[in-house]
Amino acid sequence: MKRHLVLTAAVGLSLGLNAASAESLRYATARDIYGFDPHSVTDSFTNIFVHHVYEPLVRYTAELEIEPALATHWEIIEPTRIRYHLREGVTFHQGQELDAEDVAMSLMRAVHPNSPLRGNLPGLVDVEIIDDLTVELIMSGPTPLLNNYLTNIFILDADWLREHNSVDPIDASRGEEGHTTSHANGTGPFVVESRRPDAMTVLAANPDWWDEPQHNLSRIVHTPIASAATRVSALLSGEIDLIEPAPLQDAQRIDSSPGVRMLEAPGLRSIMMGYNLSDTLVDGNVEGNPLQDVRVRQAFEHAIDMDLIRDRIMRGKSRVSGALIAPEVPGWTEQMDQRLPYDPDRARELLAEAGYADGFAFNLNCPNDRYVNDEGICQAMASMLARVGLEPRLVTEPRQLHFQRVDDRQVDMYMLGWATLPMLDGFSVLSAMLHSTEGAFGTFTPPGYSNPRVDELTRAIEVELDEEKRRSMLVEALMLAKEDHAWLPLHQQPLSWAARDEVEVTQSADDLVRLWYARINR
């Protein structure tokens, strides 16, 4: 009898192992993560991958709602003092208990001068430890988006950091290597099992996770595959279960192959063109800067046929937009989304009214490796603008060069994509792209653009804790900028992933792969 029991136990064990090995998800992306240290790099892909191992106080669901994670609830004690209550009984993968000191050290580590991430948690002055499971965040001013910011800041164990001499984030320019780059000790749904940089990273399901897992994976095997053609081949040959991104030009081939499918959905990233609104054009052939005339900018919007670009260049998958943000982002309204209709005749009229019936020359700058089909979009736009008598001089370059030119203001019309991440709020657009350029504001604002009312509203929104009031100011400011035609909105680019049929994965609009919602149904 005893023997029989042992036998069934053994059988059960081996069955369990088989089931487990069948549910390992082989996942390929275009590049590898930069490392495990969440406070030493700023890269949305690294960040979301590390999110499988480390967790924030609050997190986004697949539908991008904020829900409690390591913190269970929170309250505003004063406008600049917010108390967070931590979850009880959470342990790190190496066994340490989560406590207030871990949270305090991690948050301060994220805003350390070495940390490239510190801009993601603006205004944090200090973290006070109230008791073992309570902390208070002291902010320099009221911070309505504090929870949005915190979704992106991961919690590490204080003792573990001290033990490995890693209390400060790693500074690549100082030439020190950190333990935290290649090792991880988080609280998340997956544990790092092995890693060979740029070759393979294996995560195993964490059996002691505090949350009820919605995934049924035993393992995630991640391989970076840089060449898009190879990535697709690896999916088609069955060596890989999920690829991200899947090149748009291979979509038809993937959909027509048995056993695999494209996963396409509208994304958050809005693509737009910025104007040089300063007094002179970088590469013009007329006196002054015609782009300063709002009629000229209206003419540009009339001249570009976004439906054609969607159908011909984006395979019908982009969402033509009149707003600088996607509908999911707070601040968006139906009215904001209306574009001026495609009307080349009206465009010519407007140009003539402005005194440029014969057109003028300007630079049209685009990256060729940053956004979905970025180069194709710009080529199409250049010929559409030429059709109404303008002389765009198209420059397409790798992203490094393109964004340096944008930084240096050496552009007349330039492409930019903005997903409002990690804050996921219209305020992101106001502060980075519409407020006049000064201090931390207006890094990407069109050179020369300044609307005092937009600036005033932006500063008010930054500290407004009443959500209703905040929203109405957001809409007002974004509408003002729209009427100014400060930017030329184009579309929201589609997400394109591809997976084997048995893989079920939720595709969040922010284009981040959250495999703790993934299932394999073999």
Add this chain to the structure above:
Amino acid sequence: MLGFLIRRIVQSIFVMLAVALIAFLMFRFMGDPVNSMVPEHASAAERAEVRERLGLDQPLFVQYGRFIARAATGDFGLSWRNARPVSTLLAERFPATAELVLVAAFLSLAVGVPLGIYTALRPHAIGAQSLQLLSLIGISLPTFVTGILLILVFSVWLGWLPSFGRGQVVDIGWWTTGFLTGSGLKALILPSIMLCLFQLTLIMRLVRAEMMEVLRTDYIKFARARGLRDRSIHFRHALKNTLIPVITIFGLQLGGLIAFAIITETVFQWPGMGALFIQAVNFGDVPVMAAYLVLVSFIFVVINTTVDLLYATIDPRLRVDAAPGH
């Protein structure tokens, strides 16, 4: 001999200094890595600060001087992309590239030389004619196209061989090898074929041309007149004299293999130095790019020196010239 070696070492230092200088002159046109290192919404001041910390605000020659000064002490700095020491990164990647290049070089010789001999001895046979034609295709087809075709046929259609990676590798000290596991060996097949194809056809055509040339010379005619067997004439007398130019070209091309490995490694996601270099280029990771280029130039110098030394062993005339008293 010693003098020759010392001269070569001094030369190689100058070559590496020059390569590093050219590299730094080119980095200017590569754009700015800072945008990949700060959050998208970082302010101009934050960007400027990172630029300053990395020394990117300094004039080019200062950056170059700093790199050389640190490199002289064996310190290549930290990768900007993943904050790991550049020397560790290169050492980790070296075995993958070395094994791939080794197998490709072996294949190009082991297949190229016999095929060259065959086409030289039977120039009118149908087999030789079609090999000539095939070699023309091999020499003119861009390697990445061959790579994609190999993947399509052997991975996607037939499902025999993996389309990416090195398979299971075994650690031997600091070296990782794919030679000891089945999946490691299988993973080597397609990339090494892609990498060796150009070399193989080149060697085959070279051996053929040289061999046909040699077979027309007088001493071969005399050998035939003496009644030696064909085998002995072809392999003992003709082949030996064919090999000198082949070794020169092979040596030069070995460096080419390492360079071409960049493309092969990208297509097959082979975790070698070439793939590392491409990632560094995409990121603007100056420390990795500079160290890689210097290392590759060093390898070139070593290979060329070895080839020069080999001449002496193969060609007795060179030994006589180098002997004292002449």
